[in-house]
Amino acid sequence: MPETSFAKSQLKALVERIERLEEEKKALADDIKEVFGEAKANGFDVKVLRAVIGWRKQDPETRKEFDAMFDLYADALGMT
Amino acid sequence: MPETSFAKSQLKALVERIERLEEEKKALADDIKEVFGEAKANGFDVKVLRAVIGWRKQDPETRKEFDAMFDLYADALGMT
């Protein structure tokens, strides 16, 4: 069970640190959104863009294996 | 502004209907999870399975367009 008698100051410090970090995180999230908006304005398809970026995060080996198995299943299901 | 004087019975009825439906929804979610578990036990890759199922939800035309653009972007980024 979490303690019930605790230092206020400690709690405050923790909360403030978290709030500060979340603020910064939000700022970055906004920046990212902005860049996607810019991309869209330039005619790029945002959905595809996201997919490509996600794909780049995977190492090539993983991507290869995934693709292979995907095709295998898709084929078995008659998704030509 | 939402009303503040309202019929208790109406509120109760609504809440109960929602809870009942959510219960049923949860049961189905459990069933689905179970089938995936079965698939896994039979050697299927669940992650790929999910992807394929998701893919099947898209109409062929959309899939085709998405793929084409994906390849286009991937190529432009040198993801061979």
Place this chain on the structure above:
Amino acid sequence: MPETSFAKSQLKALVERIERLEEEKKALADDIKEVFGEAKANGFDVKVLRAVIGWRKQDPETRKEFDAMFDLYADALGMT
């Protein structure tokens, strides 16, 4: 490693079972959405409604403990 030689028919059967279940699940999700819409139309605050329903899922003991600790923290942070 997941098997690479597998029964097409087995895969198909699994996928179809999942798709069927997901369909039913979606139907229920739609029903739920509809009830919330009805609630809204009757002047209820949907956000609050969701919170109350969520709250009802917790057992009374848990709720009590949570509330107590919440107040404790809030107090320590000067959120009167």
Place this chain on the structure above:
Amino acid sequence: MPETSFAKSQLKALVERIERLEEEKKALADDIKEVFGEAKANGFDVKVLRAVIGWRKQDPETRKEFDAMFDLYADALGMT
């Protein structure tokens, strides 16, 4: 329809900007997780902590209204 003939360099630039920002965002997310871990190690209840921090984001007026309506509904449902 999104353009199909586009500048590779532009795409690359956009993707790299996004990836850079996401990296920074992830670093902050990790930092936050770390602080919560620290809080937990000091006996704080993380779930409650999150709730309190979320609550602080709402302006007092909103909080007040929400609470009032919550109690109203809860009462109507016999959740004493």
Place this chain on the structure above:
DNA sequence: GCTACGGCAGTGGCAC
């Protein structure tokens, strides 16, 4: 203006 969809964050369950 509201309704519907998609993405994001938080929670819980599973695996190591």
Place this chain on the structure above:
DNA sequence: GTGCCACTGCCGTAGC
């Protein structure tokens, strides 16, 4: 017990 992954609910955005 910890870390990872998927599911769910919430929120903000886009379309009717």
